[in-house]
Amino acid sequence: MDLRTTYLGLRLDHPIVASASPLSREFDGIRRLEDAGAAAVVMPSIYQEEIEAEDEAFVTLVERGSLAQPEATDYFPGSTMAVGGLESRVETLRRASEACEIPIIASLNGSTPAGWVEFAHELETAGAAAIELNLYRVPTDPAVSGETVEERWLETVRTVRAAVKLPLAVKLGPWLSSPAHFAAKLVEAGADGLVLFNRFYEPDIDLETLMPKPDLELSHPYEIRQALLWIALLARRTTASLAATSGVDSHEEVVKYLLGGADVVMTTSSLLRRGPKHVGALRQGLEAWMAGRGFDAIDDVRGRLAASRLAHPEAYVRAQYIQILTGYGGALS
Numbered sequence: 001m002d003l004r005t006t007y008l009g010l011r012l013d014h015p016i017v018a019s020a021s022p023l024s025r026e027f028d029g030i031r032r033l034e035d036a037g038a039a040a041v042v043m044p045s046i047y048q049e050e051i052e053a054e055d056e057a058f059v060t061l062v063e064r065g066s067l068a069q070p071e072a073t074d075y076f077p078g079s080t081m082a083v084g085g086l087e088s089r090v091e092t093l094r095r096a097s098e099a100c101e102i103p104i105i106a107s108l109n110g111s112t113p114a115g116w117v118e119f120a121h122e123l124e125t126a127g128a129a130a131i132e133l134n135l136y137r138v139p140t141d142p143a144v145s146g147e148t149v150e151e152r153w154l155e156t157v158r159t160v161r162a163a164v165k166l167p168l169a170v171k172l173g174p175w176l177s178s179p180a181h182f183a184a185k186l187v188e189a190g191a192d193g194l195v196l197f198n199r200f201y202e203p204d205i206d207l208e209t210l211m212p213k214p215d216l217e218l219s220h221p222y223e224i225r226q227a228l229l230w231i232a233l234l235a236r237r238t239t240a241s242l243a244a245t246s247g248v249d250s251h252e253e254v255v256k257y258l259l260g261g262a263d264v265v266m267t268t269s270s271l272l273r274r275g276p277k278h279v280g281a282l283r284q285g286l287e288a289w290m291a292g293r294g295f296d297a298i299d300d301v302r303g304r305l306a307a308s309r310l311a312h313p314e315a316y317v318r319a320q321y322i323q324i325l326t327g328y329g330g331a332l333s
C-alpha cells in the first residue's frame with residue numbers, strides 16, 4: 001500500500017507526524033518516535049522570550065565587561081549560543097538531524113517581528129528540515145485591534161521567511177474573522193504550509209480555592225471538527241501544504257483529516273496517553289481502513305471530501321439545524 005505523502009516539499013513515507021511536545025524534547029525521545037514509525041517529528045517550540053532573555057543576558061555580560069575584550073567574544077560564536085539553555089536545544093536538533101532518517105522540524109514560538117527571528121537561521125544551520133512557526137499568543141490588550149495583531153503575525157512570518165531558505169510552516173489558532181483570507185495572506189508572506197489549529201490552553205476555576213486552576217487536558221476526538229472544517233475548506237484552494245493537528249486518538253481521525261485534504265496528520269495527545277508506539281497502531285489502522293475500502297494509495301483518499309470536490313460544499317458551512325434537531329424527537333415537542 002502506498003502511503004507516501006509530501007509535506008512542505010519533504011517526501012514522507014506516510015502522513016503521521018509527531019507534533020511538538022515534550023516527547024521530542026530530548027534526543028532519546030526523538031529516536032523513540034522514529035523507531036515507533038513517525039514519518040517526521042516536530043521538536044517543542046523555542047520561545048521568543050527564551051531567545052530574548054538569553055540575548056539580554058548576553059548583553060548584560062558584555063556591559064559588565066566580562067566580554068569587553070574583543071578577543072573574548074571569539075569564544076562565543078553567536079550571541080544566542082552564549083548563555084545556556086538554547087545551546088543544548090540546538091545541539092539536540094543537530095544530533096537528531098544527523099542521526100535520524102526522518103525529517104526533524106524545529107519550532108519557534110513568537111508573534112512580533114524582531115531580532116529573535118534571526119534565531120531561525122541557527123536552526124537551519126543545525127540541520128532542521130523545516131521550521132514550524134507557532135503564532136500562539138492570546139491577544140489580551142483591548143487597545144490592539146485584530147487587524148494589528150494579524151499584521152504583526154504576517155510581518156513575523158515575512159521576517160522568518162527572509163532569515164531562512166528552509167520550508168516554513170505556520171501554526172495558527174482558529175479564531176480569526178476570515179480564516180481563508182488570513183491563510184492566503186500567510187502564503188503571500190512566505191508560508192509553505194499551514195498547521196491547523198493550535199490548541200489553546202484554557203484554565204479552569206477551582207471552586208475550593210477560588211483561584212484559576214491550571215489544567216492541561218489532553219485532547220479528545222470530537223476536537224478534530226474545527227480543524228477538519230478548515231482543512232476541507234482550504235484543501236485544493238491554497239498552494240500551502242496542510243497539516244492537521246488536534247484530536248487524533250485513533251486511525252479514524254487520521255482518515256477523516258486525510259479525506260478533508262490534509263497532507264499530514266499530527267498527533268501529540270494520543271502519544272502522551274498511549275506512548276510513542278501508538279504511531280504504529282495509527283498507521284496500521286489507516287492501512288486496514290484503506291484496504292477495507294479498496295484504496296491502494298493515499299492519493300485516492302486525500303482531499304476526497306474537500307469542499308472543492310463536493311457537489312454541495314455548503315454541507316460544511318450550513319447546519320441544517322431543524323433537520324438535525326428533529327432527530328432529537330421529543331425535545332422539540
Ligand SMILES: Cc1cc2nc3c(=O)[nH]c(=O)nc-3n(C[C@H](O)[C@H](O)[C@H](O)COP(=O)(O)O)c2cc1C
Nearest residue numbers: 019020021044045134199219245246247267268269
Ligand atoms: C504537553 C504539551 C506540550 C506542547 N508543546 C508544544 C510546543 O512546544 N509547541 C507547539 O507548537 N505545540 C505544542 N503543543 C501542542 C501540540 O503540538 C498539538 O498541536 C496539540 O496538543 C493538539 O494536538 P493533539 O490533539 O494531538 O494533542 C503541546 C501540547 C502538549 C499537550
